[in-house]
Amino acid sequence: MPEEVTLTIDGKKITAKIGQSILEAAEENGVYIPHLCALQELHSTGACRVCMVRIDGRYSASCTQPVSDGLQVEVESDELLEIRKMIVEMLFAEGNHFCPCCEKSGNCELQALAYRLGIDSVRFPYQFPQREVDAEHPDVFIDHNRCILCGRCVEASRNADHKTALEFIGRGKNKRLAVTGIVDLDRADKAVSVCPVGAILLKRQAFQVPLGQRRFDHEPIGAEVESRNPEVRTP
Amino acid sequence: MSDPIVTICEHYHRDRSRLMDIVREVQARQGQVSPEAEAVIARELGCKPVEVQSTVSFYAFLSERPVGHIPIRLCNDVVDRMAGAAEVARAFERELGIPMGSVTGDGLFGLHWTPCIGMSDQAPAALIGDLPVTRLRPEDVPELVEILRLSKDPHAIPREVGDGNNAHPLVRSMVHNNIRRSGPVCLSPWPRGEAVHRAAAMDPREILETIGTSGLRGRGGAAFPTGMKWRFAAQAPGARKTVICNADEGEPGTFKDRVLLTEQAGMVVEGMIIAARAIGADEGILYLRGEYEYLRAFLESVLQEYRADGLLGSSIAGLGGFDFDIRIQMGAGAYVCGEETALISSCEGRRGDPRNKPPFPAQKGYLDRPTIVNNVETFCCATRIVLGGAEWFRSLGTESSPGTKLLSVSGDCERPGVYEFEFGTPLSSVLRAVQADDAQALLVGGPSGQFVQEAGFGRTIAFDDLGTAGAVVVFDHSRDLLEIVEQYMEFFCEESCGYCTPCRFGNEVILQIVHRLRTGWGKPEDLDLLRELGQVMRKASRCGLGQTSANPVLSTMDQFPHIYESQIARPRGFDLAAATSQAEALAGHPSRHLEKEGDHA
Numbered sequence: 001m002p003e004e005v006t007l008t009i010d011g012k013k014i015t016a017k018i019g020q021s022i023l024e025a026a027e028e029n030g031v032y033i034p035h036l037c038a039l040q041e042l043h044s045t046g047a048c049r050v051c052m053v054r055i056d057g058r059y060s061a062s063c064t065q066p067v068s069d070g071l072q073v074e075v076e077s078d079e080l081l082e083i084r085k086m087i088v089e090m091l092f093a094e095g096n097h098f099c100p101c102c103e104k105s106g107n108c109e110l111q112a113l114a115y116r117l118g119i120d121s122v123r124f125p126y127q128f129p130q131r132e133v134d135a136e137h138p139d140v141f142i143d144h145n146r147c148i149l150c151g152r153c154v155e156a157s158r159n160a161d162h163k164t165a166l167e168f169i170g171r172g173k174n175k176r177l178a179v180t181g182i183v184d185l186d187r188a189d190k191a192v193s194v195c196p197v198g199a200i201l202l203k204r205q206a207f208q209v210p211l212g213q214r215r216f217d218h219e220p221i222g223a224e225v226e227s228r229n230p231e232v233r234t235p
Numbered sequence: 236m237s238d239p240i241v242t243i244c245e246h247y248h249r250d251r252s253r254l255m256d257i258v259r260e261v262q263a264r265q266g267q268v269s270p271e272a273e274a275v276i277a278r279e280l281g282c283k284p285v286e287v288q289s290t291v292s293f294y295a296f297l298s299e300r301p302v303g304h305i306p307i308r309l310c311n312d313v314v315d316r317m318a319g320a321a322e323v324a325r326a327f328e329r330e331l332g333i334p335m336g337s338v339t340g341d342g343l344f345g346l347h348w349t350p351c352i353g354m355s356d357q358a359p360a361a362l363i364g365d366l367p368v369t370r371l372r373p374e375d376v377p378e379l380v381e382i383l384r385l386s387k388d389p390h391a392i393p394r395e396v397g398d399g400n401n402a403h404p405l406v407r408s409m410v411h412n413n414i415r416r417s418g419p420v421c422l423s424p425w426p427r428g429e430a431v432h433r434a435a436a437m438d439p440r441e442i443l444e445t446i447g448t449s450g451l452r453g454r455g456g457a458a459f460p461t462g463m464k465w466r467f468a469a470q471a472p473g474a475r476k477t478v479i480c481n482a483d484e485g486e487p488g489t490f491k492d493r494v495l496l497t498e499q500a501g502m503v504v505e506g507m508i509i510a511a512r513a514i515g516a517d518e519g520i521l522y523l524r525g526e527y528e529y530l531r532a533f534l535e536s537v538l539q540e541y542r543a544d545g546l547l548g549s550s551i552a553g554l555g556g557f558d559f560d561i562r563i564q565m566g567a568g569a570y571v572c573g574e575e576t577a578l579i580s581s582c583e584g585r586r587g588d589p590r591n592k593p594p595f596p597a598q599k600g601y602l603d604r605p606t607i608v609n610n611v612e613t614f615c616c617a618t619r620i621v622l623g624g625a626e627w628f629r630s631l632g633t634e635s636s637p638g639t640k641l642l643s644v645s646g647d648c649e650r651p652g653v654y655e656f657e658f659g660t661p662l663s664s665v666l667r668a669v670q671a672d673d674a675q676a677l678l679v680g681g682p683s684g685q686f687v688q689e690a691g692f693g694r695t696i697a698f699d700d701l702g703t704a705g706a707v708v709v710f711d712h713s714r715d716l717l718e719i720v721e722q723y724m725e726f727f728c729e730e731s732c733g734y735c736t737p738c739r740f741g742n743e744v745i746l747q748i749v750h751r752l753r754t755g756w757g758k759p760e761d762l763d764l765l766r767e768l769g770q771v772m773r774k775a776s777r778c779g780l781g782q783t784s785a786n787p788v789l790s791t792m793d794q795f796p797h798i799y800e801s802q803i804a805r806p807r808g809f810d811l812a813a814a815t816s817q818a819e820a821l822a823g824h825p826s827r828h829l830e831k832e833g834d835h836a
Binding site: 046050066093123125173184 | 283
């Protein structure tokens with residue numbers, strides 16, 4: 001069996017390794033596909049649905065779809081852009097995301113994606129849900145207001161930290177993150193470091209990196225991916 | 236004396252994958268699965284308490300808080316509401332002295348709403364404990380409650396048992412089959428056991444060939460070619476393989492699988508055995524929805540009979556090496572578990588979260604083994620195909636949709652019940668058979684299917700026209716379709732697993748917008764938003780639930796645009812009283828300013 005396959009992304013041929021997801025293959029070739037739940041070193045949960053693409057005409061999340069030879073993948077189209085925008089807007093309306101008072105501002109992938117996608121307002125009714133801030137842990141805050149239920153921390157705790165210190169409970173809009181007991185979660189855990197938003201934060205770290213010097217303050221999210229491809233210019 | 240929870244865990248060999256069975260037993264015994272119980276279970280199974288909580292908190296029939304020694308679950312499906320469920324609820328509230336969604340002070344009764352329990356043809360219905368009580372009338376409630384109060388046992392409820400096996404000593408339920416039209420495939424007698432003997436004599440490839448050429452497609456709604464699914468699983472490498480029967484029929488308005496399990500259970504079992512022979516499976520699971528617990532003992536006895544006859548167990552039909560047995564896995568109230576990968580998660584004792592595909596179950600399913608999941612009716616068809624042959628099966632129905640389809644018909648008609656029609660039957664014929672002469676709309680395939688208006692009654696039941704798992708709900712001209720749409724959206728909000736964004740949030744937004752429209756506060760741009768949002772949910776949701784849950788809105792916007800436009804056009808003033816009602820409630824007195832205004836008027 002060949003180790004490599006060839007597929008097409010927006011009309012351009014790329015090569016990819018067997019076992020890679022469409023998202024990984026695209027990134028390796030300098031094509032950024034917006035996403036919030038997928039993270040290179042973790043098993044993709046496919047929860048956020050921001051990374052939707054069309055593969056041979058069928059809609060699919062690119063993070064959970066493996067590459068295969070001859071696939072025609074559509075990443076940039078008005079329709080797909082609209083889907084991604086709408087999903088990011090949903091996340092903003094669903095939780096309580098107040099960027100100006102959030103320690104994650106500037107490092108937040110949700111915020112950065114909203115900027116990148118040009119979202120200046122949200123079409124959906126804000127839900128203002130009643131959610132809790134869990135500050136019981138000596139080193140870690142869990143702020144459920146900001147949780148987007150992406151599953152990165154749950155996945156990391158289970159398969160990287162081998163602890164299952166975190167799990168989801170409830171279903172539908174009542175689904176939320178739960179900790180099995182503060183003793184199980186350590187500040188050095190991968191689960192603590194992978195949150196794309198400000199839902200899991202280390203205590204005593206606030207504003208150690210000043211606003212203006214943060215990850216997305218000078219370059220939009222995805223720029224590091226696109227820098228691999230000289231043909232693409234980040235907007 | 237040892238802790239009963241420990242005993243339950245021991246009974247399941249402390250097997251983490253049997254967590255559903257364990258928590259169900261704890262729930263049945265203690266009326267709840269308390270955090271303390273979760274901790275004991277976690278300790279016994281060697282997992283974290285939060286994992287147990289994760290499963291318990293997912294299913295409607297499991298609860299960390301007490302739900303009452305006798306939980307009374309009233310069905311709030313659209314059809315039950317049409318039949319007067321609200322009045323029945325009020326009667327229960329009066330008799331028990333508690334509002335819906337609460338438990339009596341003595342802990343004896345809990346009063347809860349529950350979505351469709353598969354009794355739409357005998358609505359309004361409820362589950363009292365595990366016992367289905369059908370055709371409830373408000374005037375029956377005082378006596379019912381009195382009996383329950385004295386006996387503390389739902390089985391003490393006097394009842395005339397229903398027809399057929401509903402009167403079986405292991406069932407004894409008041410449920411009726413309401414079989415209105417039998418067809419040649421599913422609802423007619425079959426020579427018990429013969430199909431198994433034939434399958435044992437056939438080469439597995441021959442069975443795959445037969446099922447493949449019969450053109451059989453899945454009857455659960457997704458219509459995937461059964462032969463292809465079986466072939467994938469047969470070809471997948473794996474020492475152990477699994478055959479699962481999806482008896483989690485949860486689509487509102489569907490109840491035909493309940494009737495098959497009551498009257499044709501053997502045919503279902505034989506279909507599973509045939510599938511096992513075809514793919515080389517050694518383990519079978521019948522996933523029975525929690526609402527059908529009352530059929531469990533009976534189904535166990537059916538399996539026992541097959542074992543006694545040498546048709547289940549080892550060396551089936553005398554064929555050395557043909558070993559296959561079936562266990563019943565109970566669900567616990569989760570519509571999404573009808574999705575095959577969610578169902579597999581549930582069988583493994585986990586939350587009923589659907590999984591990412593690939594890998595497909597045929598490659599990596601139950602406990603990572605190659606697995607096929609088929610609907611109850613699909614297995615019945617497989618049994619009949621082995622008996623009658625692929626050619627005969629193809630002679631029924633249409634070229635693209637061979638065979639027959641069971642329809643569960645309910646709503647505004649004279650003869651609700653189960654009908655076996657050949658594919659290709661037009662809706663108009665269905666309407667005649669069920670005696671519905673004032674139909675405004677038909678909901679074909681349940682809320683995840685589509686609404687059809689009168690001009691579409693010539694359309695046919697077929698995969699290339701109106702594909703359906705079988706629910707047909709009739710709405711006459713007296714019904715407010717937008718109200719019905721709102722109720723179905725409540726259902727989807729309740730049943731979304733919450734895993735992916737479009738389904739978790741999209742259903743909520745649709746519900747809110749439809750509510751806004753119904754109460755006169757809709758804006759013209761709401762209609763565009765509904766359409767766009769519905770399309771995004773259809774394209775981007777992770778499983779079939781979210782991909783189809785906008786259908787009540789999308790299909791009524793298409794078929795009945797006036798029900799939306801009339802809401803937008805409705806002139807509305809500012810309702811000052813409504814706007815100030817919350818503040819007045821908080822203040823504890825009416826607004827003085829308003830009173831003054833009133834004086835002047």
